[in-house]
Structure formats: C-alpha cells, structure tokens
Amino acid sequence: MNASTSKLSLRHLLCAAALPLVLGLSACGGAATPAETAKPVSTADADPAAAAALPERFKSAGVIKVASDIPYPPLEMFDENQNLTGLDVDLAAALGAKLGVKLELQKQAFDSIIPSLQSGKNDIIMSGMNDTPERQKTLDFVDYLHAGFSILVREGNPENITTALDLCGKTVAVQKATVQGDILRSYEQQCKDKGSDPINVTELPLETDVQTAVRAGKASADVVDSAPAAYAAKTAGDGKVFDIVRDPANPAGYNPVYTGIGVLKKDAGLSKALLLAMEAIIKDGTYEEILKKYELSDYSVKTAGMNLGKDVK
Template sequence: MRPRNRTVSARIARQALGAAGLTLTFGLAACSGGAVPAANSKTLSAADVDPAAAAALPERYKSAGVIKVASDIPYPPMEMFDENQKLTGLDYDLAQALGAKLGVRLELQTQAFDSIIPSLQSGKNDIIMSGMNDTAERQATLNFVDYFHAGFSILVPKGNPDRITTVMDLCGRNVAVQKATVQAEILRSYDQQCRDKGSEPVSVSELPLETDVQTAVRSGKAAADVVDSAAAAYAAKTAGNGKIFDIVKDPANPAGYNPVYTGIGVLKKDAELGKALLAALQAIVADGSYGTILEKYDLSDYRVKETGLNLGTAKP
C-alpha cells in the first residue's frame, strides 16, 4: 500500500488538531517528538486470548501489557477518525483483534510516515501498522507480518478532465504522491517508457500527507494522485460524497498497478515479536474476524490468500 503509502506544513496543523481531539476524546496528552497516543485499546478479555499466540509473545510485552504501534494517522481507510473523533479504520480494528489474541493492548501512536521506522529504532514504538508496503528495501530493516495485498490506483479530479486512462498518460504531467512511499519510485520506473513514446517523464511531487496529495489534485496543482488502491477507493467514495474524485479504470490492471503486500513492520532484532503477531493473525483468520473486519471497510478483495512473513519478496 503506502508509498505513504502509506505525506505533511499542513501536517503540523493536522497534528495539532488531531492532538486536541485526542486529548478531548481519550484524555491523552501529546508526546514529545510529534507522536500522539491515538487511542486506548478495547477492554481485554481472557476468553479472547489465543494460547499459542500469547505463549509466543516475548515476556517484556506481557509484563508491559502493551505494544506501541506507530501509525501515520490519518490515512483512510487504514486509520482515520470517525464523526465523533474516535479512531477507526482497518489497521485500528486489526490491532484490537490482534491484541485480544495476544492478551495485551495494541496502542496506536501517531507518527509521521517518513520517521516511522526510526521511531522503532529509537525505542519509541514497537511495531508499525500504517499501510506499509512489504518491500525488499524495507526488509533490510524490518520483518513483515503480511495481512493485505493490493496495487496502486490513479486518483483524478471528478470527470477526469485530462482523460487519463493508463499510467502512461501520466508522462509529462505533474503527479503528487505521499513522501517516503514507494509510489514515487514506481512512477520514476516509467521514465524510459515515457521517453520512448516521445514524452517527458512523469514529474513527481512528494508531499508529507496523503491528505496534502489529495488537496494538490483538488486545487489543480497535480493532475493525479498515485496511491494505494484501498485509499483511492475510499477517497473516491467519500470525498464530497463522491463528487470530488474518480479512479482511473485500467482494464489491463483491474486490481491496480504493481500489487504488493502490506504488513505489520517489526524490527529484525524483534523476530520473536513478529512470530507472535503472525500467530495472532492466523488466529483471527481462523475465527473469521479478519474477514469481518475487511468486509466492514469494503476491502475483502485485498485479503491475503495465506498468511506469512515477508511475502513481499517470496518466490511464486
């Protein structure tokens, strides 16, 4: 997913607003370094615990009773606030389900996406759930517990005024993506194909937040937003009650371009934590709650066919 997926001077204002809303709703204060505890987890019940997953969890997390989750909030539909300013979204709901199986709270903390891996390396957070794509480059630092599989889509203004029909129609145009995501790299991989057809390469603008990217498209500063298919579908459906954006439908790529796995990022040194999270994911797949959560956000098409670690570089 994220280029980000899964993007941010608008971020400063948005973080201030988010922090104020969180303090009001959850009674939580902002942390140093820009991280804000986004929400408390639901009340834990011993009846929900999966014995195998809980047994695999390293003792320090059992003792703490919490796993801190770095998440670049908001990034709908992965993580966002509802009309009551309560945290919701696919990643949030999955975090609650996984925590229930492990017998600990998974507590989301807002963290800028371009500093999300360093937040683990510094010890501020323990894992990442933020629509992060499982790539070979990121696997040099992280293990991924993969839970989602989707491509990237092209989001354009309503009515598609530039008549963009495929990714090659982006050649010579200004296209916005979220900073620190893989989308910029993907677009630049088309440079030679653009030249071969007598056009300039795509001009890629990298912005802090996905919301900033969408604002650039709405204002005409960018012809399109190349973003995870799930985020594109949500924006097209909800922005202005569906009157702001369209998704480019490319018959040759019905599931989006360059489908990739999205996963929970865990530092290599915390491999045992990754194994425990995988066991918890397998438990929510088995009891049906994984499927129910995907259905809630109309994301069933992007379920993983089988669970695993580091599927992003697995051989077919």
C-alpha cells in the same frame, strides 16, 4: 503503505495530537478508547499459542506501541465523533485480544516511522506500509493486505488519463517516503520511448496534502494504494470530487504488493507472535469481518504470511 479532504478538517488534525489511544480488546470494530479510561486487559479471548510466543517484555508491559501515520483512511481515520477508527485500528484490537495485551496507536509521520522503532519509541508499524525487499533489509512484515496502486484524478478525468503512461510529462503527487514515487520514476525510459518528458513526481508529507493538490489542480493525479484511492473516490464530496482511472489491463491496480505489520528484525519473537495472532483471527473469521466492514475484502490475504513482498516490476 488519508481521509477525503471533504471530511478532514483542522479539528481532525488537532484531535490526532491527542494520541496515544489504547485499543479496546473486546471489540473488533469501532473507536479507540482513551488511555486514561481504558479497561484492564482481559485474556479471555487470548490465543494460547500466540500469547505464549509473545516475548516477556511485552507481556510484562501489557502494551505494544504501534507507530501509525494518522489519518490514512480507510486504514486509520476519525469518525463523526472524532474517535479513531479504521481497518488498522480494528485489526490492532483483534490482534491484541489474541495476544492478551493492548496495542496502543502512536501518531507518527510516515517518513520517520521506521526510525521511531529503531529509537525504541515504538514497537511495530501499522500504517498501510507496503512490504518491499528494500524495507525487508530492516523490517520483517506480517502481511495482511494485497493490493495494487491506483491513479486518482479529478472528477470527470479532465486530462483524459487512461493508463500510467498518460502521466508522462505531467505533475503527479504522492505521499513522501512511499514506494509510489520510485515506481513513477521507473517509467522514465518508457516516457522517453513515446516521445514524452518523464513524470514530474511531487512528494508531499500526507496523503491528504496529495489529494488537496489534485483538487486544486496543482497535480494531475495522485498515485496511491488502491484501498485509500477507492475510499477517497467514494467519500470525498459524497463521491463528486475524484475518479479512479480504470485501466482494463490492470483491473486490480498497478503493481500489486503486500501490506504488512512492520517489526524490527531483532524482534523476531514479536513477529512470530503477531503471525500466530493473525493466523488465529483469519481462522475464526474476525479478519474477514473487519475487511467487510471497510469494503476491503478484495484485498485480503488467504493465509497469514511473512515477508511476502517481492520486487515491484
């Protein structure tokens, strides 16, 4: 499977157009390095098994191109100096270090992110993409997060939304091409059973657009992955813009799913190399350090895995 609107400006969006950015291999945290000033690739920290498994075309190129729908905090965002940062940014740098190549983020709209791999423009996806059986028909996923969906509402929860079924008959905004829209539409019969109209799902291009709609009262709620929801509730207007609905029956969020790195099935060798690199950063503690930096430890995977996503009930 984006920034709090209080911190996101037009300048941030224009700045995103300056991608691609090459991630420095020596550091696990912090900003991306512009391509023109990037340091030469070092293999000093490379994991032998992961580096050996990487297909030759990526070794020769020295680069893996990463499609990413930027911004999508706390996975991809800009810091106060307009440098790219976030969980996916740091994770990509750490994986690149183990593989001995650069991982280069390319800004890509989420609804065209899979076609960008199919056309050869990009090689992998790191963009908070949920690992689902439908997507597994096209992609293999190296999973790195496990979290549910949360309901984000205006501060004070003026419409008294306490469960997902309280969304029946209301307009709810989600980002276009995400699985949340399908999940909300699946509540149609339950809404009818309680005598309510179905949820009116509005799909918008960016998560920032979704949050703006909620702030403006054009939508009653935003249904989004728990990590971005928690970030928005904490940071937007210094925590004075949004609340997260706390449903006692779903303390970890609704319908927990895996989030992973998407790779075309034809690139099985690349998937294997990424899985080995993920195992390496879990083993040496780098993975947990990155999660702690962004307060996402609750959503960790204990061991590296591939295609763990199952049908969402």
